[in-house]
Amino acid sequence: MTGDTAADRPSTVSGLSCFTSALRDYLAVEWAADELLARSIELTLVTDLVPGRLAFSHHRPSLDRLPDGSHLAYAAAADPEALTALAAAEVATYGRAIIPVDAAELPWSVHAGRSPAPHWLLIESCGPRSWQVNDSFSALLPHGHQLPYRGEVRVRDLRAALRPFSAWLPEHRLRIRFAFGAPVTPPADGPLWLRRSSEQPAKPAILPTGQLVLHPTDVLQCLRAHLMADCRAESGLLEDLWAAASHKSFAYRWYSAHDAGTNQAALAAAIRCWDNVPRVLRFAAESASRGRPRCDLVSTLFEQLERTEADVRGRR
Structure with missing residues (x-):
C-alpha cells in the first residue's frame, strides 16, 4: 500500500x-x-x-x-x-x-x-x-x-x-x-x-409503508422516547445519530453559505445544537454505563433540537 x-x-x-x-x-x-x-x-x-x-x-x-x-x-x-x-x-x-x-x-x-x-x-x-x-x-x-x-x-x-x-x-x-x-x-x-x-429500476425508489416517522418534530420525539427508555444510548444507535447530526450540520452550513433566503441566526443555532449531539449522547451513555444515568441531558438536548429545528423551518 x-x-x-x-x-x-x-x-x-x-x-x-x-x-x-x-x-x-x-x-x-x-x-x-x-x-x-x-x-x-x-x-x-x-x-x-x-x-x-x-x-x-x-x-x-x-x-x-x-x-x-x-x-x-x-x-x-x-x-x-x-x-x-x-x-x-x-x-x-x-x-x-x-x-x-x-x-x-x-x-x-x-x-x-x-x-x-x-x-x-x-x-x-x-x-x-x-x-x-x-x-x-x-x-x-x-x-x-x-x-x-x-x-x-x-x-x-x-x-x-x-x-x-x-x-x-x-x-x-x-x-x-x-x-x-x-x-x-x-x-x-x-x-x-x-x-x-441507465436502465430504469423495476420499482420506484420510495420509502416502505408501515410505521414511518416523517415529520421533523415526530422524528425528534421518537428518538427522544427511544433514548429516554433506558438512557444508555446503546452504541449502534449512537453511530446512526452521529451520522444524522453530521449530515444536518453539513446541510445547514451549505444553506448558510449559498442560500440568501435563510435566517443566519436560526441556522447558526441549529448547527451548534446538532454539533453538540455526539458529545452529549456519548457522555450520557458513559454515565449510564457507570450506573449514573443522565436522562436529563438527553431530554434537554432534544428540547433544544426541537426548538432550533422549528426556528429553521419557520424562518426559511
Missing part, C-alpha cells in the same frame, strides 16, 4: 459519513455534489423493519437516482476475483466506482483490527495488482481521529476486505439498505459493489 502523503490526501468536507464522503467524490466528477447532498438531507425513521431497532433514512430524494437519469444499484459478484473484473469495467466506463468493504481490514482506518464495520471506498483506477482508492472520510471517532487516505491498495488486500450482505450484523444491514435514503435490499451472497445503469 502506498500513498497518504499530504499532497495525495483528498480534500474533505466536514459533516459527511463514510458513505456520503465516497458518494460526494463520485458525484463531484459530473455535478455540484455539495448542493445535491445538502438539499437531500432529510431524516426519516422506520420503526417496523427489525424488532427493537430503528432504521435511519438520511436522504429525500434518494441518492441512488443520479441527475442524468442513471442510477446506482447494489450488485453481487460471484467471488472476489469476479469483482475485480466488474469494478474494472465500471471504472473503464465511468472513471470511478464505489465498493463497500470492511473498515476493520483497512490499514489506515481507526477501525483496523477491531469489530467489522461497513465502509465505502471510491475506486479511481484498477491495475492488475493494485487499485487507486480515494477515501476522503475524516472524523473524530470513539477510537481516534480518522484521517483521509488516497493511494494504492493491493488487490489482494481489497479482496480480504470484501463482505457479502448476509455476513453483516442486523444494524449494518439496515445502514447498507438505507444508505441512499430509500431502502434497497442488496443480493445476499457474494461481494457487493455499486453498478451504475
Whole structure:
C-alpha cells in the first residue's frame, strides 16, 4: 500500500459519513455534489423493519437516482476475483466506482483490527495488482481521529476486505439498505459493489409503508422516547445519530453559505445544537454505563433540537 502523503490526501468536507464522503467524490466528477447532498438531507425513521431497532433514512430524494437519469444499484459478484473484473469495467466506463468493504481490514482506518464495520471506498483506477482508492472520510471517532487516505491498495488486500450482505450484523444491514435514503435490499451472497445503469429500476425508489416517522418534530420525539427508555444510548444507535447530526450540520452550513433566503441566526443555532449531539449522547451513555444515568441531558438536548429545528423551518 502506498500513498497518504499530504499532497495525495483528498480534500474533505466536514459533516459527511463514510458513505456520503465516497458518494460526494463520485458525484463531484459530473455535478455540484455539495448542493445535491445538502438539499437531500432529510431524516426519516422506520420503526417496523427489525424488532427493537430503528432504521435511519438520511436522504429525500434518494441518492441512488443520479441527475442524468442513471442510477446506482447494489450488485453481487460471484467471488472476489469476479469483482475485480466488474469494478474494472465500471471504472473503464465511468472513471470511478464505489465498493463497500470492511473498515476493520483497512490499514489506515481507526477501525483496523477491531469489530467489522461497513465502509465505502471510491475506486479511481484498477491495475492488475493494485487499485487507486480515494477515501476522503475524516472524523473524530470513539477510537481516534480518522484521517483521509488516497493511494494504492493491493488487490489482494481489497479482496480480504470484501463482505457479502448476509455476513453483516442486523444494524449494518439496515445502514447498507438505507444508505441512499430509500431502502434497497442488496443480493445476499457474494461481494457487493455499486453498478451504475441507465436502465430504469423495476420499482420506484420510495420509502416502505408501515410505521414511518416523517415529520421533523415526530422524528425528534421518537428518538427522544427511544433514548429516554433506558438512557444508555446503546452504541449502534449512537453511530446512526452521529451520522444524522453530521449530515444536518453539513446541510445547514451549505444553506448558510449559498442560500440568501435563510435566517443566519436560526441556522447558526441549529448547527451548534446538532454539533453538540455526539458529545452529549456519548457522555450520557458513559454515565449510564457507570450506573449514573443522565436522562436529563438527553431530554434537554432534544428540547433544544426541537426548538432550533422549528426556528429553521419557520424562518426559511
